[in-house]
Amino acid sequence: MTNDDAGRRSRPARDAGCFGKGRSVAGVGALGALVVLAAPLVAHADTLVKGRLKGVEALLNPVATEAADPNNHRFTFREPSATVSQQAKILTAFLPKELCVVALGPESKGQGTARVVVSGGRTTPVTIVVNEGQTLQFENHDPFVHRLYDVGGKGGFAVAETAPKAARSWTPPPGAATYELRDERAPSLRTWVVVEPKATRAVTPNAAHACGVVTRRGEFTLSLPEGKFDLRGYFKGAPVGEALPVEVKAGKDKQDLPDPLVVGKAESDTKKGG
Template identity: 40%
Template sequence: MKASWAALLIALVPASAEAAKLRGRVDGFRNLLNPVWAEAKDPKEHGYSFREPVPTVRAEFRRLFPHAPKEICIAALAAGPQKSPPPVLVRIGGGRTTPVTLVVPPGTRLTFQNTDPFKHRLHGVGFPTFQPADTVRGATREWSVPGPGVFEIRDELAPSLRMWVVGDPTVAAIAYPSMKGDFALSVEQPGEYTVQAFFAGKKVGPAMPVTVKEADLDLTKTPLKVGDEKAAAAAEKADAEKAKADAETDAKGGDK
């Protein structure tokens, strides 16, 4: 998997011997909440008949933070518009796409490949250029980003599958962090850039302006803080209280 994922990055970022590496790190991504999983845990969504925490797993790991290597996209945004990269491969499998969030210049062609042993039926939400169509096992489907903006893609046959494509003409390079949060951006041209993290189609954390010269840059000392622990803790607490209230309501209402 990693090989194909690397191929994606290679395809997205123009290879150049003179490309500068921006090494950085995202921090606090465990304070983010995957919207699909968070929605699925809501009892009102009827996503399960029972769901219980395993006591031996520490509470900090029970938070439904995203799988950073697929869901957090780090983009280097240039000062001006950038050329569209070669087609980007998006794999459909395992209940999600890889990547989940993608930031590319408008006009970029995306190739969706079904890696599951059963069919999918992707479609765009709220825009007409990506109508529902079956993609059988191993087949591909192409779509070009129509313009700037956020485009959500879903699967009629797999409700948990949601993908966000952000069309931004200034995207010069993108990267996905590791499980530890480390990432490396390859920027071909020197200049002024802004490093920005995207998650679920939205910007998360502060933008980090950088000046790229010929040498590589190490940004790990100033990590991109994409999630606030206090806010996450407050949200988690509110969520727990809401769940408790719902459980009490259900208990009063009886088992339906």
């Protein structure tokens, strides 16, 4: 799923407002509109499952965090803006692209091609979970070439040039595994591809991967068939937080989850836990 794909279905909710009280109302309204608009797109058997995330503050952007270390020589000066809050200065991850919420169910074979956009120093999504046998297509939307490869070479994704407006396909080897992809031309680009046989394809056929839609405010939606699933967040190519058991009942267009999906331990929780 690309940013555009996600936005088509979820941006009203994602962009409804974040980090501000005034935007919460608009966000709720937009989420409602999203549900209404998305309903015709999903199969009748699918239920739009909506939930919220907990502990997103613990998810830090790995690239930015690494670049903030002076020992890595990524800048000659780096200073905080005095008028920005300290909380905002924490280099938290951009959830819509970096966090993948997956419903783990019975094993299945993936179908279709998962589209990944390369642009702006990263891919969209950054962490992607696919089924076995699924193909990924990397589309270069930058005005310059990229040279993607998988770190370690275990995925057989060798270094190759992708020209502007060109695309490159890759099918990970069979079996559950995690692959980290990088770009020789853009050091900030780090992508994680997770091959998970139990991942349930959760969204539109265009996306062909298992990641649900996540907003910046920490909300997510998944279109799931009837059945029992374990919801799990994937960040930096690895599952984070705790699994959230979910039972999707038939006959419902949408289902709100009462409990949040924990993707990390917030600092406040850490203090409470001693």
